[in-house]
Amino acid sequence: MSTLTVTKLTKRFGGLIAVNGVDFTFRSGVISAVIGPNGAGKTTFFNMITGLYAPDDGIVELDGRSIGGAKPNRITSLGIARTFQNIRLFGSMTVLENVMVGMHGRLKAGLFGSIFQPPRVRHEEIEATLEGYRLLEYFGLEEWMNERADSLPYGAQRRLEIARALATKPKVLLLDEPAAGMNPRETAELTALIKRMQGELDMTVILIEHDMKLVMGLSEHILVLDYGTKIAEGSPDEIRNHPRVIEAYLGKSAGEAEVIA
Ligand SMILES: Nc1ncnc2c1ncn2[C@@H]1O[C@H](COP(=O)(O)OP(=O)(O)OP(=O)(O)O)[C@@H](O)[C@H]1O
DSSP, rough: OEEEEEEEEEEEEEEEEEEEEEEEOOOOOEEEEEESSSSSHHHHHHHHHSSSSSSSEEEETTEEOOOOOOOHHHHHHHTTEEEOSSSSTTTBBBBBHHHHHHHTOOEEEEEEEHHOOOOOHHHHHHHHHHHHHHHHTEEEEEGGGGGGGGSSSSHHHHHHHHHHHHTTSSSEEESSSSSTEEEEEHHHHHHHHHHHHHHHHHEEEEEEEEEEHHHHHHHHEEEEETTTEEEEOOOHHHHHHHHHHHHHEEEEEEEHHHHOO
């Protein structure tokens, strides 16, 4: 289990401060959420943790080790995996292949091994295929194993993204709006799945989500951003009743305010 800490984390785009000096500790083995109105800086925050953006200021630490500014591949190999707001699967590859891609960084065989296939490499590939199959089973995706990823129903594609992220064996899993576009039944299934996964795999899970029912039902600890600044942190009950959070949502749109009330 791992703890992820950010200190004074900051990102600017020209004159705009998208994330402004945010301090937060994502506790080990807990589901946390990052919420806030549209444009609050949530995705930019994730992008800095996962190496897509270098922070302009501040520190990102995984178990006390500074990882800020490292490249995405390095961050993945250190144990942080993520999914994206918009599904980013390899659509023309099979469902199993998508998960195997997630494992690739962990496999020992390099290009030489893949071409010449000594017995050790063949053994590793068989093990990886079995592990991929087990992951698909866990996510209820095994029936589509040999189908193209883009032929799956929407909810199944979202689950496949999480399965692929898990194939890297992360200590910390970041989910960017995992329930976006899902119907209430799919959202309820996903909620149960994330809960089960976090409990059984003992991971630190961090989610960005607009669906407040999902956030309040899943997370123990919540960070609230508004205009890039941390305006609150606490338990779901503390956040629900926090005057600055209510104000931030009320100040935006009636639709967004309703969901947190
Ligand atoms: N690459 C970029 N270049 C310039 N501005 C950006 C860039 N990425 C994000 N921004 C701006 O930074 C601010 C924060 O955006 P971000 O996408 O992080 O917010 P968010 O909270 O994830 O929003 P949403 O809930 O709508 O996804 C916004 O004003 C956005 O327009």
